[in-house]
Amino acid sequence: MEDISVKETKPSGRKRIAVQCYHCGEICDTSVSTDEKYFCCDGCKFVYQLLQENGLCNYYELSEKPGIKVKGKFSSQRFAYLENEEVKKKLLRFEGGSQCHVNFYLPQMHCASCIWLLENLHTIDQGIFFSKTNFQRKEIFIAFDPAKISLRKVVELLAFIGYEPYISLNEDGKKSNKKVNHKKIFKIGVAGFCFSNIMMLSFPEYFSSGNIGQADLQKVFTYLNLALSLPVFFYSANEFFISAWKGLRQKWLNIDAPIALAILVTFGRSIYEIISGTGAGYLDSMSGIVFFMLVGRWFQDKTYDSFSFDRDYKSYFPLGVSILKNGKEETATISQLKKGDQILVRQNEMIPADAIILSGEGNIDYSFVSGENTPLLKRRTELVYAGGKQLGGAITMEVVHPVDQSYITQLWNNDVFTRQKNKDRSFIHPWSRYFTLILFIIAGSTALYWSLNDPSKIWPSVTASLIVACPCSLLLSATFTFGNMLRHFGKNKFYLKNSSVIEALSRINTIVFDKTGTLTHSSQANVFFEGEKLQNEEINMIYSLVKESVHPLSRIIKQELILTHIVRPLQVKNFKEIAGKGIIASVNDMQIKLGSKQFIENNELSASLSQTGEVWFSINGINKGVFKISNQYRDGVSEMIKSLSSKKYKLHVISGDNEAEKKNLESIFGKQATILFHQSPQEKLNFINELKNRNSKTKVLMLGDGLNDAGALKQSDVGVAVSENTSQFTPACDAIMDSKEVSKLHRFIQYARSGRTVITWSFILSILYNIVGLSFAVQGLLSPLIAAILMPVSSISIVTYVTLATSFSAKRKGL
Amino acid sequence: MSVLILLIAFSILIAGGFLIAFIWSVKKGQYDDDYSPSVRMLFDDKPVAEKNSSLIPKQK
Numbered sequence: 001m002e003d004i005s006v007k008e009t010k011p012s013g014r015k016r017i018a019v020q021c022y023h024c025g026e027i028c029d030t031s032v033s034t035d036e037k038y039f040c041c042d043g044c045k046f047v048y049q050l051l052q053e054n055g056l057c058n059y060y061e062l063s064e065k066p067g068i069k070v071k072g073k074f075s076s077q078r079f080a081y082l083e084n085e086e087v088k089k090k091l092l093r094f095e096g097g098s099q100c101h102v103n104f105y106l107p108q109m110h111c112a113s114c115i116w117l118l119e120n121l122h123t124i125d126q127g128i129f130f131s132k133t134n135f136q137r138k139e140i141f142i143a144f145d146p147a148k149i150s151l152r153k154v155v156e157l158l159a160f161i162g163y164e165p166y167i168s169l170n171e172d173g174k175k176s177n178k179k180v181n182h183k184k185i186f187k188i189g190v191a192g193f194c195f196s197n198i199m200m201l202s203f204p205e206y207f208s209s210g211n212i213g214q215a216d217l218q219k220v221f222t223y224l225n226l227a228l229s230l231p232v233f234f235y236s237a238n239e240f241f242i243s244a245w246k247g248l249r250q251k252w253l254n255i256d257a258p259i260a261l262a263i264l265v266t267f268g269r270s271i272y273e274i275i276s277g278t279g280a281g282y283l284d285s286m287s288g289i290v291f292f293m294l295v296g297r298w299f300q301d302k303t304y305d306s307f308s309f310d311r312d313y314k315s316y317f318p319l320g321v322s323i324l325k326n327g328k329e330e331t332a333t334i335s336q337l338k339k340g341d342q343i344l345v346r347q348n349e350m351i352p353a354d355a356i357i358l359s360g361e362g363n364i365d366y367s368f369v370s371g372e373n374t375p376l377l378k379r380r381t382e383l384v385y386a387g388g389k390q391l392g393g394a395i396t397m398e399v400v401h402p403v404d405q406s407y408i409t410q411l412w413n414n415d416v417f418t419r420q421k422n423k424d425r426s427f428i429h430p431w432s433r434y435f436t437l438i439l440f441i442i443a444g445s446t447a448l449y450w451s452l453n454d455p456s457k458i459w460p461s462v463t464a465s466l467i468v469a470c471p472c473s474l475l476l477s478a479t480f481t482f483g484n485m486l487r488h489f490g491k492n493k494f495y496l497k498n499s500s501v502i503e504a505l506s507r508i509n510t511i512v513f514d515k516t517g518t519l520t521h522s523s524q525a526n527v528f529f530e531g532e533k534l535q536n537e538e539i540n541m542i543y544s545l546v547k548e549s550v551h552p553l554s555r556i557i558k559q560e561l562i563l564t565h566i567v568r569p570l571q572v573k574n575f576k577e578i579a580g581k582g583i584i585a586s587v588n589d590m591q592i593k594l595g596s597k598q599f600i601e602n603n604e605l606s607a608s609l610s611q612t613g614e615v616w617f618s619i620n621g622i623n624k625g626v627f628k629i630s631n632q633y634r635d636g637v638s639e640m641i642k643s644l645s646s647k648k649y650k651l652h653v654i655s656g657d658n659e660a661e662k663k664n665l666e667s668i669f670g671k672q673a674t675i676l677f678h679q680s681p682q683e684k685l686n687f688i689n690e691l692k693n694r695n696s697k698t699k700v701l702m703l704g705d706g707l708n709d710a711g712a713l714k715q716s717d718v719g720v721a722v723s724e725n726t727s728q729f730t731p732a733c734d735a736i737m738d739s740k741e742v743s744k745l746h747r748f749i750q751y752a753r754s755g756r757t758v759i760t761w762s763f764i765l766s767i768l769y770n771i772v773g774l775s776f777a778v779q780g781l782l783s784p785l786i787a788a789i790l791m792p793v794s795s796i797s798i799v800t801y802v803t804l805a806t807s808f809s810a811k812r813k814g815l
Numbered sequence: 816m817s818v819l820i821l822l823i824a825f826s827i828l829i830a831g832g833f834l835i836a837f838i839w840s841v842k843k844g845q846y847d848d849d850y851s852p853s854v855r856m857l858f859d860d861k862p863v864a865e866k867n868s869s870l871i872p873k874q875k
Contacts, residue, residue, distance in 0.1 A: 058858075062854075115851050116854075119858075133851055134847060134848045135851040136847060136848040136850060182841055182842065185846075186838055186841065189837050189838060193833075197827060217820075224823070224827075
């Protein structure tokens with residue numbers, strides 16, 4: 001969640017003097033350059049040079065600054081596990097003598113330039129025959145010659161140019177998913193084909209009001225209709241029957257039950273009429289209903305292929321680990337790790353299991369697990385929990401617990417993660433039950449009436465009322481409303497897992513926020529300097545120092561200096577970073593120190609840095625001043641909070657970070673809100689649990705960004721993962737929100753609520769149609785013509801109404 | 816009136832042909848990705864090898 005480049009200017013209207021990296025567009029100084037082009041780091045420059053050597057600079061012309069910042073140098077052993085035969089076998093789709101095929105998911109793919117470069121991989125390496133991308137699914141298909149280039153080399157090449165593939169060894173789910181989608185489209189295609197042809201063949205019937213001159217011609221038409229309706233009934237409509245049957249077996253009348261009944265009755269009566277020669281049947285209505293309902297479902301179920309909403313810790317962990325055996329380094333998959341194994345963890349690698357440090361010094365960044373921003377210093381024999389990222393040099397460690405028993409994975413062993421969310425049944429279901437009940441009462445009383453007056457009319461009137469009163473408009477209004485709302489949410493970069501999240505969102509009354517990365521920027525901050533005005537030379541000194549450091553505060557100061565000054569890096573000697581204290585180095589034979597006050601004043605009592613959010617600065621022991629750093633809240637956050645609290649939502653903040661921001665948060669949230677700090681992932685989960693236990697009516701919305709929120713996201717009714725970059729991995733959740741849109745949260749909730757109003761009105765509309773239809777049916781007067789007019793008119797008008805209403809409502813809510 | 820029957824038979828045959836074409840195109844994955852084909856056709860076959868010195872990073 002860190003490492004994000006700052007592309008937009010800060011809102012304070014400061015002038016931006018810095019240049020942008022030619023490759024990735026990140027603002028930078030002018031120290032790294034080639035061919036009169038500037039780069040933020042060597043990584044970006046190397047990619048540029050590689051592309052330039054291969055004549056691929058077209059990459060930079062198709063889109064502006066398309067590159068992806070290469071995050072540090074990955075170690076040479078990072079992809080060593082791809083040499084493993086078993087891993088290879090799992091990944092390769094096809095393995096022939098001189099050709100191998102492989103499919104990768106590349107979350108970084110985002111523009112036309114990406115497609116162009118990725119499909120020109122063969123010009124960079126002769127071993128690659130060709131590559132083809134699927135932009136929608138962010139996938140690439142590569143065919144390569146294993147004699148010329150190994151799988152590992154292919155992945156390394158992709159990672160080098162910035163498109164590191166996401167590799168998982170159990171990816172079977174995706175393939176089956178794809179097939180199901182196609183099946184739905186086939187069903188719609190078949191239903192549409194049959195519906196339109198039946199309609200056409202029924203026209204003579206409509207216009208002659210049931211009396212076509214030639215009897216044999218009429219017979220041909222009706223039998224053709226019957227033949228055409230068979231695929232609709234047996235193929236396209238089968239999911240309604242299956243779902244209704246499943247519901248009935250569990251003694252639950254779901255929304256598909258009345259639909260299945262209507263289809264069955266319509267089909268049965270039509271067959272009877274056609275074979276007995278008494279009429280033309282209602283096959284046109286039946287196939288039309290099936291077609292519209294299938295389209296509605298498809299519209300609603302269209303999901304975001306390139307997002308994954310069901311990730312667990314395994315997606316975050318490295319797949320391969322370097323194990324030291326008898327002094328030799330071997331690679332193994334993470335599941336092979338055993339207690340007592342010695343492992344090697346290099347810079348910027350994640351610690352795969354709880355382990356004790358044997359040699360080297362650990363500088364562990366736990367921001368990913370706990371939300372705490374400051375790296376922790378760990379010495380020899382100290383225990384390090386899995387999930388931290390080593391920022392310092394390589395360390396060797398001894399595994400204490402295997403991966404699935406480590407501290408962080410315990411969270412996933414909580415039964416929240418195995419349990420399905422107890423979804424409240426949609427408010428549409430009770431409607432459909434009442435509907436069915438009332439329908440049976442009407443049909444029954446019709447039968448009673450005609451049995452007393454004209455028994456010959458019992459059968460036609462009862463079947464006719466079951467045909468015409470099909471609750472399909474209920475289903476249609478819900479599917480099209482939710483489908484269209486999902487699209488509007490998606491347009492605003494709020495991606496919901498499925499349509500039931502909309503309903504859950506509309507019931508929310510309590511909102512819990514994470515702080516870092518959700519309410520505040522994770523990589524931007526407010527920086528003030530207190531002290532004498534800094535000279536240019538001094539600024540360059542500070543810049544040169546913080547540039548070398550990996551500490552988050554250093555990164556913030558670096559960003560600030562680039563934005564406000566013209567900086568030029570100087571030569572730095574004897575650079576030393578003392579974790580938890582500060583950095584020291586000499587520039588131009590002067591000793592520069594940056595860090596905590598105690599560190600500057602050579603006081604050994606250490607105080608943690610970000611507790612105070614201060615970075616002091618000294619030259620040759622003379623204190624020059626202090627940078628005061630405070631979290632920068634996202635734009636519009638306080639307005640959003642105000643609007644939410646004025647609407648009586650209960651608000652809470654739970655942060656894994658320290659209390660430095662307490663005052664600011666209190667001024668934004670007011671007195672009633674609970675604001676908690678130092679919360680562990682487990683405590684966050686428990687907090688949500690407690691909220692729900694205290695009052696069963698509490699419906700919780702949780703906003704969080706990191707793995708440390710994963711349990712809370714899962715436990716809440718709606719868990720929203722906030723992400724700076726939606727191509728990055730997010731914890732398991734119900735929805736993914738672009739971090740720039742956090743301030744629209746109150747509008748999103750209101751929009752979700754408006755969906756219920758739209759559906760209620762469309763129900764009323766459909767009930768009016770039903771009253772008209774039933775008034776014909778109970779009298780035994782329902783001709784196929786009336787049914788054929790009523791059916792499309794009601795379906796189309798309801799679909800139009802809900803689509804327009806949801807779009808209008810979105811506009812009014814400013815979405 | 817047998818002409819009419821012939822006509823209908825033909826029309827259904829043609830419509831059926833389109834249905835098969837539709838199913839075939841879905842199976843072939845023509846609707847899987849509606850973005851990359853639209854940009855792919857605009858790419859030049861041979862990448863330009865020479866340097867383009869007019870590309871200086873924009874300074875804002």
